[in-house]
Structures are given as structure tokens and as C-alpha cells.
Amino acid sequence: MIIELKGVKKEYSDGKNKKITPLNNVNFRVNKGDFIAITGPSGIGKSTLLNIIGCIDKITSGQYFLNSINTDDYTEREKSHVRNKYFGYVLQNNGLIPYRNVYDNVSVPLMFDKKIRKCEYKEKIEKALEDVNMADYMHRNVNELSGGEKQRISIARAIVNDPEVILADEPTGALDVDNKDIIVEQLCKLNERGKTVIIVTHDLDIAGRVGVQYVFNHAGQLLQADV
């Protein structure tokens, strides 16, 4: 077991003294090697949950255990370290740096991984790009790539330093059908190789292709769906 949320609540203000509670008493468990889809209507809290899992957001109450360690006591520095070490992120709009090339974009997580030396970059980046079938694009500028190609580069960045968990937030949201399939296939391959993948999507077709589905109800609670 690597991720466990117990009674997690997330609340924030909308700036007009109104409290919004996207997560309410969420209990969630992820084991190593799981492939999980989280679905629900837009704005329900799916991305918020992913952000909490990825140590980008803090919880309001409850507990979040990562590899049996309560993350409540983590400092910001430790959270940065956790993000780099345990998680790879695939965002809806790919999140690439537009004025840098593929090599530089994919190398970003390696810069903050103290165990990886500069001389090891090339080998790791090449391997990550090969995994997403983008090895020939190493020195291309990301602005020259299509949406699907950018998303594959984003996946390469997410896996380059071999994290345990891949978090994908609507990775196919901005893509056409063909590219969508390619991306889902890439994520499935990662899972087959032992990575834990958690994908947030409102696309039920995609959700149906993964192992475990969780659905948000309108009360902000997360329920496991029967697949």
C-alpha cells in the first residue's frame, strides 16, 4: 500500500466569504501497481484530490499517508522533495515550457533529483522518449510539436526519473480521438511495467479501460464504482 487518505476534507473560500468543500470525508486507498480512474462531473473535486495526493495541496482535515508516513508534518521543502521523488505529473495542457526544447523539458525532474548526475541525463532522457515513441524529437522545440506529441513528451517528463506514481489530470482533455488513444495506451503500458497510475478524467470511455474506478458524488464523497 502506498497511498491512503482517511476522512480527508478539503475546504477553501471562494473569496466572497463562501466556503467550498470539494472533498468531504474522503477515504481512498491506492496500492502499488494500481491503475485507478477518478471520474465525476466537472468541478466536483477530482483535480483537487489529485493535487492532494501529489502534495501540491494541503488537506483541511483528515489524514494522508504516503508509504505509511503521515504527510501532515512535511515542510514545504520536504513536499518538494516528495513531489520529485514519488510522483510524475501529466497535466491537461501538457505543462511544457514553450521556449525550451524537448531535451530540456524532459530533464527538469532530473535537475532536482540529487542521486542523478549530469552525465546520466542523456541516457535517461533517451530511454523516457523511447518509451513514448518520441526518441527522434530530442532536440526539437516543443512549439513545433502537435498536441498529441506534446502530451507524450509530458509523459516522458513524468517518468524520466522513475517515480512510483504517475498522476494524470485529464491527460486527453485537449486531444482528438486518435491522440487520446495513444495517450491512454502509453499510460496502460506504464502500468503494465509496474507503475501506479492515477488518472482523473470525465471521459467514461477512458475510465472504463482502467482497472479501478472511483466516482465522486455531489456531496464530495468518493465512492468506488463497480466495474
Added chain:
Amino acid sequence: MAGGILKKINYVLKDLLTDKRENFRIFIFSVALSFVGLFFFCNMGYVKKHIRLLERLSNTVFITVENEDYTYSDIEKLTREYGTLHFVGHTGVMCDENVCEAYVYDKFLADTISYSFKKGKAIESDNQVIISKSLGKLYDIGDTVKVSGYDMAGTPIEKKKTVCGILDMDAVYYPTGKGNLIYDMLIVDLDDELYLADAIITTDNAFYGGDDNMGIFTLEPNDKYESDVLESLFENIGDVSDGNDVIGVNEEHLIYEKNQKKVFVIAGLIVGLSVFLGSIYISVIRRRRELGVLLLEGAGYTEALMLIKINGLLSAVLGSVVGETVSIILMKKGILDGYISLYYSLAVLLIIVLLYMGSTLIVGACWKREHIIDLIERDI
């Protein structure tokens, strides 16, 4: 740890090479701002020095010696002569066995001063003189001194007198650029009346410089009063004029010029500053997604901010060095008026760095409140 730093240096250097347009913009604005900034400081320094020199020169005594027998060393020697006490200005005084009292006044103040005798006694005849205790270091009771000055009718006097008393009174030292002049007091008998007089003797050399060939020598008195005294010292050996006659520059004109230039330079600085800060702002705004990505992938906040901004800082510093160099060259060639100082150069460089870092940190502080994902995904 060294490996981590190397990776980051590599990231910054790549940034310098890839984001050429942005870095070049910051470089250019830094050149312009540092050029104008350094010129501003140097010009102000130049004008300040100019005015100070003017003030000094307006009090300088220029002596054009007509007698070819007088040389540089003769003039120098004259200013060192201790044996003559030159007095100007006097007020009536009354002395008894123990004390001398005088009623003194100037434009602002009227007062009675009273000095007791440290040694000796009051004047009994007109060939005696009473001196202060500072002059008492040079002369003692019974010594003969040469005294020169003007009597009440303005007639010049020069007489030898014997010191009969030393008053318990301090002299006042006036430092000049090159030497010291002592304002001191003595009491003389003029026309059977006792007078307390200011006496001036030169101690060190107030002699400033001169040219044997041209026969022109300069002395540097502390103020107009002293220059009047020195003029009287030398008028029997040459033509004496003060600085204003020679230079012919007036302070008002210089201040007017300074103000005129200041307006243009300040306007240039404001424009340059606005453009520079605007450029930094735009360059920082452009990089918000990159900041978000770095934070997402494991950077600390300050670390991420520095990584995306250090290349711009390098461009700003380089631009500053170039701008200042151009400014210095133009001033050295006399095309621009400026007093060059290393402190000004360092100050301008420091200001540019602080402006850059300050504006970056301000924008960064605003961003710190934003969600990492929003930094990456939200359009500005």
C-alpha cells in the same frame, strides 16, 4: 551537492543561449540605464567639485610678482615668517594689574570680554605689547617682536615692541587646504590708547603653488578676511588679485547650468527606469509557467525563482558594465562633463542589481500565493 549546483548552472546557461531575445532586451535597457545613471552621478560630482573649487578660488590670493628678484622660495619664506605679527581690526581695551577687558562687537553680537594675565603685566608705554598664551609659546616676557598694522586713521604702522604681558586666552586656528592660519589677539598701544587687535601669523605654509617663469603665485586663505590680510602682506612686492578677478565665473551661472542638466538627466532616468522595470516585469510574467513547472517537479520556491531569473540578472550586470564603460569613455574624452569615481560606478551597478532583484522578488511574492497548477495552466 556540487553536482546539483552544476546541473542548475547548466540550466541557467542554456537559458542565456535559448532565450536570446529576452536577455538581449534586458541587456540593452541595462546599458541605457547604467549609462545615464553613471553620467548623472558623475555630473553631479563634477558640478559639486566645480563649485567647491570656485569657492576656494574666490578666496585665493593671486600675486603676480613684478620684481624678478622674488622667486618661489622667497614667497614661501614670506608666508612662514614668524617674526612679524600683522594685526587688523581693533577695539578699545582697558587693563589693570590683573585683567584686560574689552567691549567687542560685530554685526550680530555685542559682548564684554575679559582676560586675566597668565604672566607679566599691563602695558606701560607704546613700545610694549601684550600677547595671548598661544603666542606666548613663541615669545616670552622681554622678547622683541615686529608688529605691523594700521592705526585708527588707516596709516600703516610697523614697529618693534617688547612683550610685557601674556594673557590667558586661546588663539583660534583656521585650517586651510595647505596650511594653517592663526587668528590671535594682541594688545597694542596706538596713539596712547590701548587696543585689542586680531593678529594673524602664518604657521605652516599657506602657500599653494606658483610658477617662477610666469611670476604668479597663489595663496589659500580660509576666507575673504584672511585674503585681505595676505593681500596687505604682499602688495608691496607685486600685483595682488583675488580668484574672482582671475576666474571670472559666478556661482549662479554654474548652479543654473547644473539645474538645467539635472532636468534632462532626471527625465532620462525616469524613462529609462520605467522601461527597465517594465522589461523585467514582462520577462518575469512570461516565465510564470516555467516557475510552476519547476515547483511541480521538486524545486523550492526561492530556488525556482532564482533559476528563472538569474540569466536576466547576468544580462543586467553585463549591460551595466557596458553602459558604464561607455559613459566613462565619453567623460574621459571630455565629451560629457563628469567627475569619475569608482564609488559612483559601483553604486550604479548595485542599483541595477537591486532594481532587478527587487522587481523579481515583488512579482515572485505575488505568485507565491498562486496555486502551482494555476501558474502552469492559467493564461495571463
